[in-house]
Amino acid sequence: MIKPFSARELLARIRALLDKARFRRVARRALRDGERRFQEMIDALPAAVYLTDAEGRLTHFNQAAVEFSGRVPELGTDQWCVSWKLYYPDGTPMPHDRCPMAVALKEGRSVRGVEAIAERPDGKRIWFEPFPTPLRDSEGRVIGGINMLLDITDRKRASEAQGKLAAIVEFSDDAIIGKDLAGVITSWNRGAERLFGYTEQEAIGRPVTMLFPPERLEEEPRILELIRRGEPIEHYETVRRRKDGTLLDISLTVSPVRDERGPIVGISKIARDITARKRVEAALRESEERRRRDLERALQTEREITETIQRSLLPERLPQIEGIHLAARYIAASPEAAVGGDFYDVFNLPNDHIGLVIGDVAGHGVQAASVMGQVRTLVRAYGHEGHPPAIVIDRVNRLLGRGEMVTLLYLVLDTVSGHLTYANAGHPPPLVIAPDGTARYVYGVDPPLVGGSHQYKNFSTTVAPTSTVILYTDGLVESEKSIDRGLTRLAEVSTENAAAELEDLANAIVNTLEEAERRDDVALLAFRLQPIDPKLFRTVLPNVPHSLPTLRYSFRRWLEAGGVPEQDAFDIVVACCEAGTNVVEHAYDPDGGSFEIEARRDRDRVVIWIRDKGKWRARPENGGGHGLAIIHQLMDSVEVIQGPGGTTVRLERRLRLLARV
């Protein structure tokens, strides 16, 4: 930057030379040389400089003045200034004859410390500071002027931006904190004061970590590290501590502060209080979570209740009945789905009959499961009373609550003759598969149970030995696009697997169900009549009281099938069951274990072996004594063989009435 006084010095010397030149040609020549050299010096200056005569008319300008004004000024025409248009700092237009150079020439003084704005023809505005100085002759008359225009646009813009920024920072609701690279607070706005409770005086010069809760102190080195690498941190949610110790949830934006040359010289932090937002978020999350938990718990509880009811209602294991194979499957629609009201049941009836039940209560959940429980109990109770299926179903219907709907199929099978009596309340038809694989649905159906009264009908058919009967709920056949197709598929699969073991047949049927197709629960109950070998009876039963009726029915059925007269059969069954009672009652292992009954028929003689793993005891003072006494009365021979692995009771009976015949 050129100093105006050095120019003046120069001019003074020039003036001195000028005075002398009046008198001397040498001096005149020297002046011309000096003027030329003076102009050359001006031209070499980097700042805009121009000269005028006493009226302000342009006599000379340098290249920098061309660049400054954005135009090529006209010598002798342009007056007062090289600039195209001028404005006062407040933006109002400034006439050229009032510009600082005009003032300097008119008033004969140098003008300093003013600023103005020049507009170039291309519209660009330039803040500048002029340094106008009048030039005088040796008598002190103003003969012209020199002006230098210093471009201060960048400085102006910077300070303007700084002012705006300061205002923004000062009045921001956010806490804006400056810190140096060592983490010492260098600036602290009112937002920071409000948010953290420290005044500017308290905060500046202290480490920013005074705002950190102890467990968050390790965040600071990480923040500094990121900033040093030039990575800004945006909306980082963390916790800070107020002066009073309370904790604040804040969202932090941290950015590096660079000087104009680029290196990072500090760090600016903007902290926003998000405690309220956090609190709302947390409350929302918590209430949602609680709602979800409650709902889940409620659903879980209901599912557990329902499953418990259902499990307790479905037979724990199917009864073992000599000559009948039974298989059952229960498949829930999906683990998430509510438990359905599908059920099945098998129970012994007097005189070698068994009752088979399959049903489907409309709806799901606890309600359906409890209705299913009632229906199952009622069918058992009425069935045990010996009523034919139609009567049983009618009675169940009368006791059913209004609004419930149940499909129910109840069959009574004579295990000796294969005669099947059934009544069907709206349930899909049973499928009978003959030994040769021929499948036929057994139709004959009445409306579902809806409460009230309906005249249900008994239907009957006969099932040949080795035939299989399949009972199922609609979930098995409805998964196909139409029920007819489902029924066709079931018949096809059953025919293909007619020769398979009953368990395998059940698996094959269930496996035809695609996982995705299971929209409903599926219950399946299948039974197959086995031919009876009249020479050999063998069964293994668990050590539980319920094995006793099972033994009675199956054993009687075997005896009858072999043509053993009724009275002999009764006595043998009673003796055998007394022995069984003793085993069950004095079971070696009360939680488990089983006993085996084997019987052989040899013309007019029946020999029975009852084997268990316990120690057979006969105590005369209780029922065991009576039992043993009765066995001795009924049998021709009773042997109790104690072995290392358990006890075998061998009973033998001569068929008296047969012998008499």
Next chain:
Amino acid sequence: MISTIQIRSQHGVIVATLPPETDLNNIQDVRTQLIASLHASATALIIDLSNSTYLDSKGIRLLMELEQHLQTSQQPFRLVVPLESHLARLLDIAGVPIARDESVAAALQSILRTTTGPPKTSRSLP
């Protein structure tokens, strides 16, 4: 198996019908219900076995116990069992010493004939 026994009172006589089958499965329930039915004002007990097809040694023992008890309290006790039934034969084999009738009506008649005959006098103890 059915555990419920039907109990009714006719002319002060308790008539209890046992379920079709009595064995280890239901003997406790049957015992409890029978004993509960024997209130002090009952003049006599009839156990109806005409619907029963099976009675095991536990059931037979229960009948014997009741017989002993009722004999002490001088309350007549009769069984209803069809004479030619398997059950009747079983009771014979087991040596059950309880008077039997073919029907509840016959049993009632037998009891009423005894109790409405000569004024009831206490049996002399041996």
